[in-house]
Amino acid sequence: MKSAGLSVREDAIGNIFGRWDGSENSREAIASGSHIDAIPYAGKYDGVVGVLGAIEAIRVLRSSGFKPRRSLEVIMFTSEEPTRFGLGCLGSRALAGQAGFVDVLKKAIDIHNISFAEAAKTAGYFEVHEKLEKVALLKGAYSAFIELHIEQGPTLEKEGIPVGIVTAIAAPASLKVEYKGNGGHAGAVLMPFRNDAGLAAAELALAVEEHVLASGSLDTVGTTGVLELHPGAINSIPREAHLEIDIRDIDEKRRDMVVEKVQQSASKIAINRRVQLENFIIVNQDPPAHSGEEVVEAAVLAAQQLGLQHKLMISRAYHDSLFMARITPMAMIFVPCYRGYSHRLDEYASEEDIVGGVKVLALTLARLSLS
Amino acid sequence: MKSAGLSVREDAIGNIFGRWDGSENSREAIASGSHIDAIPYAGKYDGVVGVLGAIEAIRVLRSSGFKPRRSLEVIMFTSEEPTRFGLGCLGSRALAGQAGFVDVLKKAIDIHNISFAEAAKTAGYFEVHEKLEKVALLKGAYSAFIELHIEQGPTLEKEGIPVGIVTAIAAPASLKVEYKGNGGHAGAVLMPFRNDAGLAAAELALAVEEHVLASGSLDTVGTTGVLELHPGAINSIPREAHLEIDIRDIDEKRRDMVVEKVQQSASKIAINRRVQLENFIIVNQDPPAHSGEEVVEAAVLAAQQLGLQHKLMISRAYHDSLFMARITPMAMIFVPCYRGYSHRLDEYASEEDIVGGVKVLALTLARLSLS
Ligand SMILES: [Mn+2]
Ligand SMILES: [Mn+2]
Ligand SMILES: [Mn+2]
Ligand SMILES: [Mn+2]
Structure with missing residues (x-):
């Protein structure tokens, strides 16, 4: 993020934010991001595409001479996968200020009976319970959130459509x-x-x-x-x-x-x-989430502007967007993945499709930044 | 074994032998023993009672002034439990010279894909495949084998009988x-x-x-x-x-x-x-094994001589005796264990019952040594 010119900060649970200040810096920013953790024996696209894609989208906007009004932020959420503590989306849950989440974390233990607090401490995150209140963002902290992700299902590939725009996330x-x-x-x-x-x-x-x-x-x-x-x-x-x-x-x-x-x-x-x-x-x-109409619309316009066919669809997989939806209007951009395979070593998305997704993301961010 | 005055040797796969020379040292020896390895989260009686019990039996015979004719040997078999390679009774199988066993060992891998040969090497046992032929004993190498063991079933405890004498081992x-x-x-x-x-x-x-x-x-x-x-x-x-x-x-x-x-x-x-x-x-x-009549008889006489009630019974658990039966007449002496629990942390046999078993073993060994 630093080499993309973003100013970087980290919160007490390990979410990392990279900010590109806009000219109207006091207004709510537009955020985009995903996670880079993975379950054991998984692929390298789930999550990673949305983090690197957001950084790349901003890099491209910056080098194209674009001037954002609302600031743009990349978020790398911590621990999206429930690998160790059986709790998915640790970082985005904390950001969304889920009620009772501190109590859940206090009870969480891994298979070796190591508590979440101990594990966090070992990783350098001290007093994570105590500081969790500060991690939570207020509703409206962002003007919009949009996440680029591989589909993790076979639909886009089967139908030969390069871009999916998510209108709801399954519960x-x-x-x-x-x-x-x-x-x-x-x-x-x-x-x-x-x-x-x-x-x-x-x-x-x-x-x-x-x-x-x-x-x-x-x-x-x-x-x-x-x-x-x-x-x-x-x-x-x-x-x-x-x-x-x-x-x-x-x-x-x-x-x-x-x-x-x-x-x-x-x-x-x-x-x-x-x-x-x-x-x-x-x-x-968790309850399901519905996308924000204005964010979906911005993504649809971006795809159209790029001449990329798109499909409105439902996400059956779990994403940080599910929790971001609680504090800000969100949407997701899906790109096709090989046979719908995910959480496997042979998870794959083509460069062409990822590039398409990043372009849609960049234009969507630009449009939302000017809104 | 050394402190009990036995002369100790080890074979290429890790079986350990402790010998008390008898006056008729050139005749086939009488052997007794068991294993000390355990499955994860198991107790400390399964196997261990038969190794320490055999050493103690010989110690007592020696200190009582008994002079063996046939030599007496304690055998501590390696790897009776199939914990790592899914192969039970590694040591006694090798001793019994099971046909094709080298090929089985060559294919054996643990869950981390570590081969048996590599694992043996790490533990200091080199060229275990090559030397396995030498581990095998000829039929008749011993005159008799007898193993003391906890019952691992509830029968003796339920019926209040202190000694079981095994006539067959289930397959x-x-x-x-x-x-x-x-x-x-x-x-x-x-x-x-x-x-x-x-x-x-x-x-x-x-x-x-x-x-x-x-x-x-x-x-x-x-x-x-x-x-x-x-x-x-x-x-x-x-x-x-x-x-x-x-x-x-x-x-x-x-x-x-x-x-x-x-x-x-x-x-x-x-x-x-x-x-x-x-x-x-x-x-x-593996086929089931039947005990040697003369060994069972010696154990029955020993129990009677001690005034301990005994029961002839079948062993449903797997033992090194199953393989020793292929090269020598064998029998087993069972002692009661708490509720029949075994392969659990709360596996337990009382001191009184173990002492009874060791006494029966000592008298059986003495009788067989003079035969
Ligand atoms: Mn995932
Ligand atoms: Mn993901
Ligand atoms: Mn056992
Ligand atoms: Mn055993």
């Missing part, structure tokens, strides 16, 4: 479930005397799929991405099982109904298998 | 299964386009239980002790799943029928879920 719910049984030696404990936490977990993973498929809508998706057994040895009956489940929909009520059914199944399975349902935690259950 | 089969799908983002990939390796694994774990219960015998047990998902993130559809399955029975044919059914289910599930069944490996499928 994700994240669950953590723990079962506990007696374990024991795989040879010595006869079947009737077992209460196998691993088999309870297997049943619950299949129940998630069943309830999602029963929702009646293609837009409902559910995934058991984490299923860990303890002690995890071939000759030991699983004594503990830990699941992390993600359920999403563009319809909040329909999604919450699935969450409720999963919870009922979790209890039933525990009773049938005589294991303890130690935990059933709804880590988050 | 274990170990399977490794890998499923592979396309993975993808948990939000973006709609349900009909998924092939979730984790759900395939969940179905297979439940199928193992189903086939085991359908065997018609209480003696059939099956466990999916390992189920790992990759990449293992809440917002990522599992692209790979790795299972390790243990199936045991005292009836070899009935067990092998369950293994076959599990294999059929593994294929069916792969087809239904459009995932690849990358691997279905039968890591081992």
